[in-house]
Amino acid sequence: MDAHSYNAALTELRTVRDEIKKARAALTKLEADRDQRIAQLAAYSKAKAERIAPAAGLSVADIVTLAPALAPESLTTAETASPSSAPAVPAADDSPAQAVPKPAPRTGAAAPAMSGGQPSLAASPAPKNGAADPGPGRDRPAVQDARRELPSIPEGPAGDGWFTHTPKLVSQSPNFTQQARSTVFLDTDTSVLVHRQQTHHLDLGDASVAAILSTVFHVLPEGVERIYITAGDPWHRDADRYPYLRDAVAAWLNAPTPGWRTDTGRGRDRMAGHFVHARNPVGRYQRENGEDHVEIRSVGEWFDVDDADPATVRDAFVLLWQALRRHWSDAVIMGSPSQTGRDLWTRTIPQRGQHADGFPVLSEELRGLLHATAGQGRNELLTPPRVPDQLPQLVEYDRTFAYAKHTWKSPVGAPRRITAQTFASWTQKEQMRALYGCGHWQVRVTVPDAWDHVGILPAPAPGDRAWHYPAAPGDTFTTWAGGPEIHTALANPIQPWKIEILDGILWDDGKPLDDWAKKLKETWSNLTAQAHFQGDPQQARAAHLASRAVRSILLYGIGSFAQRPRMVTGTTPRTMERDVPPDAEIIGFDNELITWQKPTGFSRDPNAHPEWAAAIWSGARAALLTQRHRDDDTYAGALHTQPGAVVAFRTDALYLTAPQHWPHHHQPGDYLLKGHLTGPVTAPTTEEELLALRDAGRTALTQTGGQA
Known part of the structure; x- marks a missing residue:
């Protein structure tokens, strides 16, 4: 390109710039006109958001935002729990996750703290509003008021009725041969x-x-x-x-x-x-x-x-x-x-013995609770000042075939409700056996006053993020977590956290996924x-x-057991927009x-077992923090690094500021060195920046003959 062509191209670029400005101005004008027309339509006494939405090319939620008076009664009187973010794992039958209704919070009388000298473990009922009381003399953390609430199990017979199986819905070995497709x-x-x-x-x-x-x-x-x-x-x-x-x-x-x-x-x-x-x-x-x-x-x-x-x-x-x-x-x-x-799992269901009759599916209420309260992989980016502005290095460790490490034990049998009072009445040995078992617990958590490392337990996050991991000393929150994470909070290598049991679901230990x-x-x-x-x-x-x-197959197979609420996608001709389902969200349209x-909602899926997925995800999140290698008599994980060394968690990967001498024997769960960037490295502040550094680190390690 010569100077003349360069100047001509600049002139053309300015023309494109001006056209973009005009188009944006026209779009802004059209959107303002659309919003004004929606407001006019909303003034009609029989106007309905579900009728206006397809005409405007917006979702019902967008219409309600512009005209709050059109909010359906069910939206103004009922709350919903936010769904888990991201993932990484698809739902059964290729259906994305959706929110589920939030059951009513519980109330009750306090239960005594656990005796026997177990550090910082107690049992007490959940507060009425689902948020934790920071206690006298302590300021509530600023983020506390922004946290969303997680659902609880209703008190009394209403909640006890959840602890059953769905009638005539059982995972059984198939009696047919699956046909291959060309x-x-x-x-x-x-x-x-x-x-x-x-x-x-x-x-x-x-x-x-x-x-x-x-x-x-x-x-x-x-x-x-x-x-x-x-x-x-x-x-x-x-x-x-x-x-x-x-x-x-x-x-x-x-x-x-x-x-x-x-x-x-x-x-x-x-x-x-x-x-x-x-x-x-x-x-x-x-x-x-x-x-x-x-x-x-x-x-x-x-x-x-x-x-x-x-x-x-x-x-x-x-x-x-x-x-x-x-x-x-x-x-x-x-x-x-x-x-x-x-499909392969169904072909390992035993035809003789203890589970020859198959594995019953939980009640829809418990499945909904697990969907709303059992997150998947931990995804967290720690930014300055929690890490240095300039990192000395950025080292990526990835847990090899991680979820396969946590399938040896899973919940089976009829679920049992363990109230705060029941838990408090047990001996210390019974309590610890329960926490080591297959359970899902509602707990009130307090971060130790001297804590200076990463968070341990997931908490409901504000805004669009589903979960975060509080780590500020003295922070108090209410959440749900699996036994592996509760045990890590109580017995981590740094300092025990205070855990109060509010409610819980406990199953027998079994091996439905082991084979x-x-x-x-x-x-x-x-x-x-x-x-x-x-x-x-x-x-x-x-x-x-x-x-x-x-x-x-293993990763997404586990995700399919979670059986999120199904989502149906469909199309309707523009000439028949009245036929768009009233509870549908418009996700696209053209001239036709x-x-x-x-x-x-939840389908009658005989292979829906969110309790299995929740147990595996909890074990995997705990192993990101601490994992014992028996053969090497050593430990690995984020809590075995120096404070400030952890830059990010991504499902089953850790990003650190220094290399670690963790064993890797090519076994599921082992930490594999995947990337290494020598410093100084500007600390990432967005996911895009982290992923760019990840790719650069993997390339650098490969060029130096590393493991990746």
């Missing part, structure tokens, strides 16, 4: 399609759903049932036309597909309709004559492909299937890791060894991807269709 692998960037041992080069045109279906079925007239997109993300092709990726994805999934319509499900397969997800959506289609059914999915649900071509991805799935067949003679790879994991997890761990070990010793680079890469897929989603 699968192809398609790179929409290169237009390369791999089907079994054949490779085809296609002309996908605009890579729309219609183009993909017509081209694939032209090349393979016998048909396929599942199309994995390995690269290209065609659902993002028009992302610049939409304010959010989900809008672009919804538009791509719902674009006209001549000869096809949205699948409505068939036979044992209850999966129907599209799943709108910003990164890994699922499109389900069937011929208008009902003969062919096909899914379009992202292989990113299983693992990060990076630069692997479709043939390598195909080989990875073949190796995965072969490895699983060594443990399950009828193993079939289903559409997602969560579906596959749960399933052992088989997956052995499969993972075998594939990891293949990746290490395989001489063919493509097969080594395929084995590595297959081992990552096993990790996803309105795309919406609505929660449908």
